[in-house]
Amino acid sequence: MTIRVLIADDQALVRDGFGMILDAQPDIEVVGEASDGREAIELARELRPDVVLMDIRMPHVDGIEATRRLGAEGAASPRILMLTTFDGDDYVYEAMKAGASGFLLKDVRRDELVSAVRVIAGGDALLAPALTRRLIEDFVRRPRPGGGAGEGLGELTEREREVVRLVARGLSNAEIAASLVVSEATVKTHVARILSKLGLRDRVQVVVAAYESGFVRPGEDA
Known part of the structure; x- marks a missing residue:
């Protein structure tokens, strides 16, 4: 194609x-x-x-x-x-x-x-x-309270929340797989489910939702 x-x-x-x-x-x-x-x-x-x-x-x-x-x-x-x-x-x-x-x-x-x-x-x-x-x-140091996709983060499973934290750090699927000791295909499945549950288009929007809701804060470890 x-x-x-x-x-x-x-x-x-x-x-x-x-x-x-x-x-x-x-x-x-x-x-x-x-x-x-x-x-x-x-x-x-x-x-x-x-x-x-x-x-x-x-x-x-x-x-x-x-x-x-x-x-x-x-x-x-x-x-x-x-x-x-x-x-x-x-x-x-x-x-x-x-x-x-x-x-x-x-x-x-x-x-x-x-x-x-x-x-x-x-x-x-x-x-x-x-x-x-x-x-x-640098530019998400002022998380905004609740609202939007951030509200749905609490509905994710614990493993999905782990994936969100790693996505928010900028890790690729391969890097997330290595960190969680799972296959890359498993990570892709988790990401797809996260996007579906939160109604988001891609992982960039996951980053925005994670930081703006305060779910992930600048400087913290995943």
């Missing part, structure tokens, strides 16, 4: 560079390019890509608002892989809340970019290592 990708960035060189890398892959096709968030929304609705590479800072409509508007369209919305030059930027956390499924720094290696697109298209979420735990702890 070919992964259809839309690239949204206000810098032509970035669009061209990422486009060349992705189009060179046998299973990826760049179906369009957008120079701002407004155009990204229009093209995403017209072209129905599987993944949108979305720059955070763009004119007219920024990447966060574009992500929020596309996400509001429900199951028909593409998965958003957010691009940023900032490894400690408050905008990244806002993008998590808006519904982005993954984050990469713009200086990402080509193999990491290709892998990230495949991961996102496959239904998983991705946080670049440079953004994971430090970003979460």
Whole structure:
């Protein structure tokens, strides 16, 4: 199956560079390019890509608002892989809340970019290592009381709560499996059940719910 990708960035060189890398892959096709968030929304609705590479800072409509508007369209919305030059930027956390499924720094290696697109298209979420735990702890230090998906955390089994804590630390399924001494397939099952019980789209939203509800607090061990 070919992964259809839309690239949204206000810098032509970035669009061209990422486009060349992705189009060179046998299973990826760049179906369009957008120079701002407004155009990204229009093209995403017209072209129905599987993944949108979305720059955070763009004119007219920024990447966060574009992500929020596309996400509001429900199951028909593409998965958003957010691009940023900032490894400690408050905008990244806002993008998590808006519904982005993954984050990469713009200086990402080509193999990491290709892998990230495949991961996102496959239904998983991705946080670049440079953004994971430090970003979460920097920008989620003000947990908000209850509400939303956080209320459902108490309905999870003890093992599912363990998985939530490890997801909130930024661990991959393989790392969680090693920590809990279970198979990776078992972890995937736990994550799927957590998403279903909490009504969430992916593990990035699990991170947001865990921290904002106070279930997991910055700096604590899982």
